[in-house]
Amino acid sequence: MTKSLYSLVTIILTCTLYGFGQLEISSNGRYLVDRDQAPFFWLGDTGWGLFQVPNRKEIRRYLKSRAKQGFTVVHASACHLNPFIKPDLQNSDGDMAFINVNLLKPLITKGNNPKNELEYDYWDHIEFVIREARKHKIYINFLPLFNMAEDDGYNLIDLNNAESYGKFLGERFKNHPNLIWCMGGDVLADNDLRKSIWNQLAAGILEGLDAQGKDEVLMTFHVRGGHSSSEYFQNTPWLDFHMLQTWDKYTSIYDRVTEDYLKSPTKPILHGEGAYEDGPEYPTKPITPHIIRKQFYWASFAGGMHTYGNSNVWSFGSNKDYISKPWKDALKSEGAKNLSIARKIMESVQWYALSPCLDIFKEGQGSAKDLNVAMCSKGHERLVVYCAAACSIKLDLTKNSKGGYKSAYWINPINGKHLRIKNRNLTSTQHFSVPSNWEDGILLVE
Structure with a gap:
């Protein structure tokens, strides 16, 4: 069997087994649809440290819980080099992502047996997580790197490695239809050099995916709080839908989503991060279940999609300063329960047929x-x-x-x-x- 035929068979079996495949943009450009053109309801959760912090058993528990609650997307980064997910560029098995912290040198071993530590490497573990998510019909909003505020987020990725790293990721994960590719990582792209870095990363991913036409790939950009991807990539071909972040300024959600909703060309809009439930870092704390509901409905009623976050969950215990209870207990938070209800309400009124x-x-x-x-x-x-x-x-x-x-x-x-x-x-x-x-x-x- 040729490599291309093997890949095709793998994709077909995957979609048949788990009942879903790559998402697309709706014909009116306002939301996402599945392979049968049925509207896809985005109920996201931020699980930023999912690939690095929890072990295999904990990963299964997290994904099973979120799927049962009705979440359809999890935000997670392939690797972290920031103050919040520790240790840097290393997972729960002690495996490193790169040789000498070099994006051009992913640390790869032969084999992928999780019971053999000499075989099972960092990237095998990521693939395990993606497959587990797929079993639960959960998509991963997949960031290649979350560098965040360290040196403004550009002390690891640059023009010398962005395209090659992107190609590696595209080739490695090309057979997983539940990946949505997300450039950025809490950063700004406020000059030509920075835009070029993300353009090259996206180009590398597309090359690795063999996705010249790009119709079968969804991409977006994760920006720093108070900004939207539309500020930098409104007319960029690879960006399929916008992502904005309001952080503690959650009362601005409706206006910010509306601003992107009115832009041309029309693209779906994701309110990707607001104020996290139980988050102690916000001047507007406490972030109660009521505020969690407000954020969801403001984003949704402005014509956008929404991702929730819980301060105790997203780092899976790594970020000690933002934790008030164990992350496993926080999975059952009132805010998450309220959003389970919110999804049912929105689907019952056929949200996709409504406009602000x-x-x-x-x-x-x-x-x-x-x-x-x-x-x-x-x-x-x-x-x-x-x-x-x-x-x-x-x-x-x-x-x-x-x-x-x-x-x-x-x-x-x-x-x-x-x-x-x-x-x-x-x-x-x-x-x-x-x-x-x-x-x-x-x-x-x-």
Whole structure:
């Protein structure tokens, strides 16, 4: 069997066995779809240290837990050289990623038997993680390197090694359809030299993947807090969807996603990092489950995708300064549970058929931490409103192309339960109030 035929058979068997394959961009450019063109719901989790810190048993536990909760994507970096994931460029087995910290010299051994430490190397371990994720139908938003703020993130990758390193990664992991390739790593690309580095890394990956047409590959860029990939790569061919980070400025999420939503050419937008649940490092702490819900709904109702983070989980215990409880216990956090419910709610209202529509607010839209937002279907036949706090709103219900609505419900974002609103005229301007004792609420009118 030829190498190319073997690769093709491997991909076919992989997709058949696990029921999914490479994602694509939707025809309208607003979201991702699977190989059958069905809308893909991105519910991400930041597991940045997944390849380096936990052992094989712990990796299985983490992925099984997140899959059960409904997460579909995990952000993880192939290797870290930053203050938060230790030891540098080394995994839980003590295997090093490179010889002499040189991206041109990945440390590779013959064989891949995990019971034989002379065979099982750093890159075999990464492949194990990718396969385990695939079993749980989880995609990896895969960063080649997370250098972060060390020397502004450019003390390891440069023009001399970026393309070669990218080619190595592309060739090594070309048969894994659950990889989404993410350049960057909490860095800026604010000059031509830095842009060139990421352009070369992307080119190397594509060469390694044998993806000249690039139709079967998704790529994005992970930028530093307060910025978006659109600032640097809006018209760059390899960048398929934008990724922005707000860090502690989570009240800016709706505006930042909207800013990218309005850009041309149209590309999907990922709110890739906000404030992490239980994070002690934020001036706006504590980061409660309520704030976790706000971030999700603000990003989603602006037309974007969203990735969650828990401060106790993402480093898997490596970053001692940001930990208040063991990461295995934090997997069951209230914020994660709330987002499991959020996915079910969004899928039940067919999120992909909705668009932002703030013009239905007559009163009570709110602002900042109490910003209320809305989405509607074409013709305004379905309205979905997220109220970020206990409040009253006044909505214009006269825009329905079919003349009026038949029902209205409040949905509790914490448990997903519906509360029917009775005896209302749903053909005119109406007031609605979030039920008592709720922190926030979702109004569905259809």
